[in-house]
Amino acid sequence: MTRAHVPAGTVVSVSGLSKAFRNVVALEDVTLSIEAGEAFGILGPNGAGKTTTVECVAGTLRPDGGRVTVLGVDPAADRATVRGRVGYQLQAAALPPALRVEEALRLFAAFYPEPADVPELLRIVGLHEHRKRPFDKLSGGQKQRLSIALALIGDPDVVVFDELTTGLDPQGRRDIRQLIQRVKDDGITVVLVTHYLDDVERLCDRLAIIDAGRTRFVGTPAELLAVSGTGPGGHGSLEDAYLAFIEQAPAE
Numbered sequence: 001m002t003r004a005h006v007p008a009g010t011v012v013s014v015s016g017l018s019k020a021f022r023n024v025v026a027l028e029d030v031t032l033s034i035e036a037g038e039a040f041g042i043l044g045p046n047g048a049g050k051t052t053t054v055e056c057v058a059g060t061l062r063p064d065g066g067r068v069t070v071l072g073v074d075p076a077a078d079r080a081t082v083r084g085r086v087g088y089q090l091q092a093a094a095l096p097p098a099l100r101v102e103e104a105l106r107l108f109a110a111f112y113p114e115p116a117d118v119p120e121l122l123r124i125v126g127l128h129e130h131r132k133r134p135f136d137k138l139s140g141g142q143k144q145r146l147s148i149a150l151a152l153i154g155d156p157d158v159v160v161f162d163e164l165t166t167g168l169d170p171q172g173r174r175d176i177r178q179l180i181q182r183v184k185d186d187g188i189t190v191v192l193v194t195h196y197l198d199d200v201e202r203l204c205d206r207l208a209i210i211d212a213g214r215t216r217f218v219g220t221p222a223e224l225l226a227v228s229g230t231g232p233g234g235h236g237s238l239e240d241a242y243l244a245f246i247e248q249a250p251a252e
Contacts, residue, residue, distance in 0.1 A: 007036045007071060007157050011189050012057055016066035018213075019052055026052040027063070028213040034158075034206075039180070039190040041200040041207035043242060049213040050193050054160050057191070058088045071157060084112060087151035087159035097136035101127050101146055104135065105153055112154040125149045125179060141172035148179060152188075159183065160191040165199060177202055197239040209245060217245060 012034035019027040027049045034040045044050050055061040056068050059075030059082045068075055075082040095104055102118065109115035122128040125145045130138070138146065144164060151159050161180065165173040173196070180203055184190050192204060200207055201221055209217040209224075217224060221238050228241035228248075236244070 007189075009036055010034070011036045011071055011158055012040075012191070013069045014053070014057065014066070015068075017053065017056060017063050017068060018065035019049075019056065019061065019063050026213055027056075030066070030210060030213065030215050032208045032215055032218050034189060034191060036157075036189055037184070037187055038205040039184050039192060039203045041204035042191065042193045042210060043195070043197075043200065043207055044210040044216075045246065048210045050210055051162060053210060054088075054162060054191060054193055058086055058160055059083065060088070084154060085157045087154055087156035089147045089151040089159070089161045089164060095135040095146075098134050100132050100134055101138070102131035104146065105149055108150050108153045114155060115153050116155045118153075121149050121152060124182065125152075126175075141168055141175060144168065144172070144176055145179065148176070148183070152183065156188065158189040158191065160193070162193040163195070164192070165194065165196055173199070197237070197242055201238045209242070211246060 010033050014030055014032050017027050017030040030049065030053050042050050042053065052061065056063045057070055057075060059079045062076040070082050071085055073081050102122065105118045105121065109118060119128070122131050125148055127142065127145050127149065130142060135143070147164070148161070151161070164180070165176050168176065177199060180190060180192070184203070190203070192199065194200060204221065206218065206220050207224065208215055217227070224245060225236070225238065225241045228236070228244040
């Protein structure tokens, strides 16, 4: 896609974010910032608050406390602006079984004032030859490619991918990683929520670890290796560093 403009500076700022659902506290104190053009990974155990955090960033949830700004605006107060500039690939998304790939993209394109070019986007995500195929006839990898295309159809400045490679075979994960790298190379800021440390190692400039609703770490993969005690000079992988950090982090 051809970018008309690329934002500069901090595009996502989260400070002291909190959110509860009835008696369940999902977020207590999440603080992080994401710079324009970077790929930023959000990691943490199941139930840590990762998806709740990005839903607050995308404006689909209103936080109970703290402050969130995206591209200079409050996503909860100005959802129309954020919706037009932030693409969000849902963790589990389904379309009507008979809806064809190109039909889905053109339907979603109608929601935006200046959408991406549908034929070009189909070629970018590798679905041009499958544009007439119904949703229920797509493979798992093709459905993920369609999810990426739907997140990009509004020509966003920031795009959030939530557990994008879950359930894919190694070749499918490699193909999706290459596609995300292409998105990043086009100047779009990428937020990647994942459990796969090799995705983070290959794609992300920086990462945050969220555990029990709190930010435990923000920094580069190399910095995580250093503070975990598994590198540099050690022989541990980024996964080893992540697990070591989670296990030694104080439970507050």
